Amino acid sequence: MENQNNIGEASTNQIIKQVINYWTDRNKAVTNFINKYPDDAYYKEVAPNRSRAIYLFGHLIAVNDALLPMFALGEKLFPEYDAIFLSVPDKSVADLPSLPELKKSWEKLNETLADHFNKMTANEWLDRHMSVSVEDFKHEPLRNKLNVLINRTNHQSYHLGQMILLNA
Amino acid sequence: MENQNNIGEASTNQIIKQVINYWTDRNKAVTNFINKYPDDAYYKEVAPNRSRAIYLFGHLIAVNDALLPMFALGEKLFPEYDAIFLSVPDKSVADLPSLPELKKSWEKLNETLADHFNKMTANEWLDRHMSVSVEDFKHEPLRNKLNVLINRTNHQSYHLGQMILLNA
Numbered sequence: 001m002e003n004q005n006n007i008g009e010a011s012t013n014q015i016i017k018q019v020i021n022y023w024t025d026r027n028k029a030v031t032n033f034i035n036k037y038p039d040d041a042y043y044k045e046v047a048p049n050r051s052r053a054i055y056l057f058g059h060l061i062a063v064n065d066a067l068l069p070m071f072a073l074g075e076k077l078f079p080e081y082d083a084i085f086l087s088v089p090d091k092s093v094a095d096l097p098s099l100p101e102l103k104k105s106w107e108k109l110n111e112t113l114a115d116h117f118n119k120m121t122a123n124e125w126l127d128r129h130m131s132v133s134v135e136d137f138k139h140e141p142l143r144n145k146l147n148v149l150i151n152r153t154n155h156q157s158y159h160l161g162q163m164i165l166l167n168a
Numbered sequence: 169m170e171n172q173n174n175i176g177e178a179s180t181n182q183i184i185k186q187v188i189n190y191w192t193d194r195n196k197a198v199t200n201f202i203n204k205y206p207d208d209a210y211y212k213e214v215a216p217n218r219s220r221a222i223y224l225f226g227h228l229i230a231v232n233d234a235l236l237p238m239f240a241l242g243e244k245l246f247p248e249y250d251a252i253f254l255s256v257p258d259k260s261v262a263d264l265p266s267l268p269e270l271k272k273s274w275e276k277l278n279e280t281l282a283d284h285f286n287k288m289t290a291n292e293w294l295d296r297h298m299s300v301s302v303e304d305f306k307h308e309p310l311r312n313k314l315n316v317l318i319n320r321t322n323h324q325s326y327h328l329g330q331m332i333l334l335n336a
Contacts, residue, residue: 022322048335157329
């Protein structure tokens with residue numbers, strides 16, 4: 001091996017940083033996509049009879065916003081999005097927030113999460129998230145906050161793959 | 169904090185395990201999707217004028233297969249897939265391998281990768297991958313094998329999001 005790392009606290013911190021970096025990278029990919037076309041384009045379905053791009057964008061905001069309470073970092077910034085983008089599929093609600101409004105929410109949420117994530121210690125990342133009980137976590141220590149972030153990063157990639165199909 | 173972890177070698181190993189677990193989980197999600205419908209269904213495009221599901225499946229095999237040389241674990245198992253699923257978009261090549269053949273390749277590849285991944289040490293995961301030089305890696309230590317796995321897991325999620333749109 002050319003590079004013999006010292007496995008320990010520093011490597012734990014480094015890997016956590018890598019996971020956060022990739023989360024940030026996928027955030028940026030969504031930001032780039034949503035700023036690529038004129039606003040009107042995002043009101044189209046990504047495929048026939050599937051969700052509109054604007055709905056998927058709002059859905060990502062609602063899902064990512066839930067990280068705040070799940071990580072015990074505070075209340076959701078946009079709890080009103082749940083009834084529009086989380087509990088129901090697209091076209092269930094007549095009036096969506098406008099794209100400019102969603103873009104502002106997205107930016108605000110990403111800044112808020114980044115501020116928290118940059119302050120969180122390795123111990124905090126490896127501690128339980130709020131949807132698992134203290135008792136269950138004793139038996140399932142992988143149900144920690146970092147695992148949720150890995151999951152949500154992939155959730156973002158999943159819907160980005162769909163949004164990118166938009167025939168704008 | 170309820171659970172004060174001891175941050176060190178054990179936590180490094182745990183996080184690496186979590187990253188591998190999520191990779192395996194997304195492999196399984198692709199496997200489930202590709203076994204969900206009769207074979208014929210996968211020859212349809214996932215959206216109008218977009219890739220067929222069978223192409224995206226072959227593309228995932230070709231991209232994941234490249235992890236073997238990239239991690240210095242050996243040669244690609246299916247180098248012939250590159251010219252069909254990697255260098256060119258869908259419908260460039262007249263005859264694709266059949267879906268049953270691709271399913272076999274997918275299984276074989278996943279088993280091969282899993283065998284290697286389970287044996288790799290934390291030091292190996294945090295060492296450079298073969299597309300970055302020794303010299304560059306000194307300055308960019310995050311360009312390690314684990315980072316590639318995080319990236320490829322998200323790549324899988326991205327295309328799974330597209331495949332799932334298939335109107336089977």
